[in-house]
Amino acid sequence: MNVKTHDGSTDAFPLRAFFDPHHMTEAQLADLGLEQIAYVRPIMTPNGPAFGVFSANGTPMAIATDGNLARAAIVQNEMAPVSVH
Template identity: 75%
Template sequence: MNIKTHDGIAEDAPFQAFLDPHQITEAQLAELGLEEIAYVRPIMTPNGPAFGVFAANGVPMAVAADNSVARAAIVQHELAPVSVH
């Protein structure tokens, strides 16, 4: 990715860098948040209503019987649950 520091010099130190939104590719945009966030949304399964856990890019990761269990699974796997409207 194209990463710049506050003074415009690229470095390997991620804590001092930010992503330049003018230089991001579509593929890089699709990867943002994959290792940090997941979301829950209601789904229909053959056994009835449930809650699906999805990666930031929409890939299904798990199914739970209720919303709180799905959100707890996200936190247990060291991801941040986010709301999707």
């Protein structure tokens, strides 16, 4: 399917899963993946370096002492860990 030439109909998608990101509000875009995606990044705590787990919109969710432990916590909570560069 070519998004640029698609007519916008959802007839081929019985669950109405198709959406056009060009018609999303800024708030909808910020919430995209909020409950499904999380990322890990190094942080500094009062006790020294650690790894923070953040939701898709950047909200802090957890702190771990090890990056692998942080990613495991994401998977354990049925979310997808993503890389952020």
